[in-house]
Amino acid sequence: MTILQVENLSKDFGGLRVLENITFSLAAGSVVGLIGPNGAGKSTLVNLIAGADRPTGGEILFASRRLAGLPAWRVARLGLARTFQITRVFTDLSLGDNIRLAAWTRGLRGKGLEAEVRRLADLTELSDKIAKPSRDLTLADQKRLQLARALALKPKLLLLDEVMAGLNPSELDRAIQLLAKLRNEGITMLVIEHLMRVIMNISDRVLVLHQGSLIADGPPAEVVASSQVQEAYLGRRYVQNR
Amino acid sequence: MKNKSLIIAVLALLCAFLLPLLTNDYIVQVATEIAMYAALAAGWNLIGGITGYPSFGNVAFFGLGAMLAGAFSVNWHWPYWLAGIVAVLLTGVLGFILGLPILRLKGHYFSIATLALAEATLAIVTNLQFLGGGKGTSLPLIGSPLLFYYIMLAIACLSALITYLIVHSQYGNTLLAIKSDESAAQAVGINTVLAKSTAFALSAFLGSMVGVVYAIWQSYIDPPTVFEPGITVLMLVMTMIGGAGTVAGPIIGALIIGIMTQLAMAVSQNASSLILGLAIIVVVLFLPQGILGSHRSGKGGKRPGKHSFSWRG
Numbered sequence: 096m097t098i099l100q101v102e103n104l105s106k107d108f109g110g111l112r113v114l115e116n117i118t119f120s121l122a123a124g125s126v127v128g129l130i131g132p133n134g135a136g137k138s139t140l141v142n143l144i145a146g147a148d149r150p151t152g153g154e155i156l157f158a159s160r161r162l163a164g165l166p167a168w169r170v171a172r173l174g175l176a177r178t179f180q181i182t183r184v185f186t187d188l189s190l191g192d193n194i195r196l197a198a199w200t201r202g203l204r205g206k207g208l209e210a211e212v213r214r215l216a217d218l219t220e221l222s223d224k225i226a227k228p229s230r231d232l233t234l235a236d237q238k239r240l241q242l243a244r245a246l247a248l249k250p251k252l253l254l255l256d257e258v259m260a261g262l263n264p265s266e267l268d269r270a271i272q273l274l275a276k277l278r279n280e281g282i283t284m285l286v287i288e289h290l291m292r293v294i295m296n297i298s299d300r301v302l303v304l305h306q307g308s309l310i311a312d313g314p315p316a317e318v319v320a321s322s323q324v325q326e327a328y329l330g331r332r333y334v335q336n337r
Numbered sequence: 338m339k340n341k342s343l344i345i346a347v348l349a350l351l352c353a354f355l356l357p358l359l360t361n362d363y364i365v366q367v368a369t370e371i372a373m374y375a376a377l378a379a380g381w382n383l384i385g386g387i388t389g390y391p392s393f394g395n396v397a398f399f400g401l402g403a404m405l406a407g408a409f410s411v412n413w414h415w416p417y418w419l420a421g422i423v424a425v426l427l428t429g430v431l432g433f434i435l436g437l438p439i440l441r442l443k444g445h446y447f448s449i450a451t452l453a454l455a456e457a458t459l460a461i462v463t464n465l466q467f468l469g470g471g472k473g474t475s476l477p478l479i480g481s482p483l484l485f486y487y488i489m490l491a492i493a494c495l496s497a498l499i500t501y502l503i504v505h506s507q508y509g510n511t512l513l514a515i516k517s518d519e520s521a522a523q524a525v526g527i528n529t530v531l532a533k534s535t536a537f538a539l540s541a542f543l544g545s546m547v548g549v550v551y552a553i554w555q556s557y558i559d560p561p562t563v564f565e566p567g568i569t570v571l572m573l574v575m576t577m578i579g580g581a582g583t584v585a586g587p588i589i590g591a592l593i594i595g596i597m598t599q600l601a602m603a604v605s606q607n608a609s610s611l612i613l614g615l616a617i618i619v620v621v622l623f624l625p626q627g628i629l630g631s632h633r634s635g636k637g638g639k640r641p642g643k644h645s646f647s648w649r650g
Contacts, residue, residue, distance in 0.1 A: 147520060167523035176524070183521035187513040187582070196514055199507045200526035244525055 098123040098252055098283050099144070104153035106139055106307075113139050115307045117153070121252065126274075126284045128294035128315065131304035132328050137287045138180055140304065141254045144285075145177045146170035158251060172200070176250035180257045180287075182237040186230035190221060190240055193229050197247035211247065219243040219273065235266040242273070252283045259290055271296055291319070291329070303328060346585075353490055357483055365486050369554070371595035372489035373547055374571055378579070378587030379496035380543030381572035386581030387500075387509065388536045389516030390440060393569055394451030397458040398541040400563035401428045402548025404462050407474035407558055412467060417479070421549035425542060432541025436534035443519075452566070459564035473559025476552060485554040492550065493588065496543050501584045503539075512536055513582070574613065577620050580629030589628055 099121040106114040114136045121127055129137055142148040144155055146167040155162040157175055165173075185193050191212055198211045216222045219239040224232065229240060238258055245253055259270050267290070274297050277284065288294050294301060294315065301318040303311035305327040311318045318324055353372075357365050377399060385391045402424050409420035439450050463471045503509040511532045514522040522529055552558045572587075575594050579586030594616065601608035620627065 145524060147524070166528075167520070168526050168528050171524055171526035179521065179524075183518045185510075185514040185517040185521065187517050188510055192510050196507065196510045196527075197525040199510075248526060 096123045097121065098158055099285075100154075100156040101140075101144070102154040102156070104140070104143060104155065105151045106136070106143060106148070107151045112151075113307050114143070114150075117304075117309050119302055119309060119312055121283055121285060123251075123283055124281045125299045126278050126286065126297050128298035128301040129285055129287045129304065130289070130291070130294055130301060130328060134306075135304040135328075136307045137304055138256055141177060141256050141285070141287060145175060145254060168200075171248055174249065174251035175254070176245035176248040176252070177254040178238070178241040178245050178256055178258050180260070182234065182241055184229040184232070184237050184240050184244075186228070188229060189225070190227050190229050190232065190236075191216065191225040193240055194243050194247050197244045201248050215243040215246055218246070218276070220269065234261050235263075235270075238262070238270070239273070246277075246282075250282065252285070253277070255284060255286045255288075257287055257289065259288055259293055267293075295319075342585075350494065357486060362482060365482055367595065367599055369482065369486040369489050371591050372486070372493040373551060374575060374595065375493040375588045375591035376489065376496040376547045377544055377568070378572045378575040378591050379493070379500050380540045380547070381569070382500060382576045382581060382583075382587045383503065383512075383536050383543070384533075384540040385573060386576050386583070386586070387503065387516065388512045388533055390443075390533065390537075391448050391573065392451040392537075392540070393448045393566070393573070394453070394455035394458075395540060395544050395572055396564055396566060396568040397451075397455040398428050398432060398544035399548040399551070399568060400455075400462065400560065401431070401458060402545030403552035403558045403563045404468045404474070404548075404560065405545075406549040407476055407552050408468045410476060411469075411474055417476075417553055421546075421553075424549050425545045428545035428548075429538050429542035433534050433538035436537030437530065440530065440533040440537060455564060455566060455569065459560055462564070463560045469559070471560060473557060473562075474552075476556045476558070478556050479553065485550065488550050489547075489554075492543075492546055495546075497584055497588060499539065499543070500587075504582075504584055508532070508535075516582075571613075574617055574620070577627055578616060578624070580627030583627070583629040586627050586629045593628075 097120045101120065102118050104114060104117040105112065117140065129140070131137055139148065143150050144162070146162060146165050146169065150163065157173060160173065162170055185196070188196065194212045194215050195208060198208055203211055213222070216225050219242055221236060221239055221243060224236060229237065232240060242258060259267055262270055271293055274284070274286070278297060286294070286297065298315050300313065301311070301315045302309060303318060303324050310327060311321050311324045319329060356368055381392065381395050405424035405427060406417065406420045409415045409423060410417045435454065439447065439454065442450050462468050503512070511522070511527050514527060515529050515532060519529055548563060551563070571594065575590030576587045577590065578593055579588065579590030594613065597612050597616065598609040601612040
């Protein structure tokens with residue numbers, strides 16, 4: 096079953112076309128990697144899908160529902176959650192309140208709400224910092240908090256924008272384990288990532304964006320073998336080193 | 338900590354309640370003004386301090402409350418309490434409706450729009466004969482200074498209570514989330530337009546309530562007095578001094594500015610403006626989070642932002 100269908104999606108910023116006729120779909124329960132060089136339009140694509148920005152042309156269907164024109168909060172309530180490339184936690188709230196707020200907008204109240212906050216804090220290994228002001232968290236913890244907050248919406252689709260960037264090797268291992276856990280729970284994920292180790296580890300399929308166009312879409316091994324992808328993003332040395 | 342705050346609040350309220358028994362009429366008059374500004378600042382705090390949208394036009398709601406109540410009472414011969422209730426409700430609804438477009442603006446643009454809102458409201462009210470036009474409205478002399486002191490005190494307490502309930506609710510967390518990062522707030526499913534407009538309406542509601550009581554207290558009101566931009570500046574400065582986004586901040590700020598103004602006026606009539614200017618400089622340089630904000634920094638949990646409010650573009 097297809098959960099997300101993107102058809103001929105385009106986006107212009109003034110005279111600059113940053114996305115050109117992007118078409119792809121995501122099957123429910125799948126994990127799809129989205130890679131490409133800086134400026135390829137990956138974050139713009141996520142912003143369009145999440146309702147943070149409006150497309151210039153094309154269509155986005157989420158669970159058979161048109162998303163075009165819906166504000167971001169309505170898109171979120173439909174079950175489409177996201178994280179941000181540069182962490183955006185609610186710095187005036189504690190870690191627990193960040194998660195609690197998202198679960199509350201989903202409609203949870205009372206004991207159910209508190210149980211969900213604890214469950215997500217446990218899942219993201221943040222239980223011991225639940226009362227801590229979120230502005231005092233490390234980058235790795237803020238990234239995990241963003242993920243916990245997104246999961247509090249009980250998403251059908253999770254858009255992860257460079258959730259691993261800036262993490263040290265041990266933090267990275269834990270983050271990969273966490274994504275694998277989510278994958279096992281059946282959450283559909285679109286994962287933007289520069290770290291190919293992560294993409295190769297968790298993705299069923301990989302999309303490659305280059306200068307606003309989709310240049311490859313297929314299984315990870317097939318995509319990294321593509322000469323066009325090597326030329327545009329990976330470089331030939333990546334394949335030789337594998 | 339909670340118990341300590343409660344004890345301080347009860348003691349402060351007791352002192353305020355007993356004040357007229359221990360002092361003279363002049364002090365009661367000053368205390369009435371302080372309570373009035375504490376309520377106005379608390380109303381401003383809802384939109385400026387908690388939500389992070391620094392309004393420069395809240396005086397419009399104070400002025401509208403005063404002028405509408407006066408007009409309903411004088412022109413339509415309504416009992417003043419009824420005129421006051423209708424004026425407050427109308428102003429609250431107007432605040433909500435105006436908030437829908439204005440709160441789409443951010444940072445400086447929002448502040449300029451609210452400044453324009455107050456000036457436009459002044460111009461409209463001045464040219465509406467129903468509202469008394471430029472010549473103002475005279476109201477019957479009723480009540481005593483003591484009665485108005487207790488009414489203003491009650492409104493200040495109500496404002497603090499409303500702020501407390503908001504700050505300790507998920508709605509308050511919603512507003513703080515908007516202040517932190519509006520895009521991220523939308524991404525977790527928060528209808529930010531509705532949340533902000535509701536905060537603006539509550540702010541208008543409290544400002545208008547104070548205006549209604551001010552009008553009958555003074556018994557004469559005219560547009561230049563009740564739409565004086567300096568009133569908004571006082572709300573803002575008092576909130577900043579006390580601690581934006583806190584419950585007691587606006588009250589502490591009103592107390593400090595009120596007492597300092599009286600001391601300065603004992604020296605010279607113009608010295609109060611000088612004191613206000615110095616207070617703004619001191620707060621911006623040394624206490625950007627205000628007295629309560631600085632006191633609570635580093636203790637964890639919910640607290641005001643690094644800066645009391647941000648000028649987000």
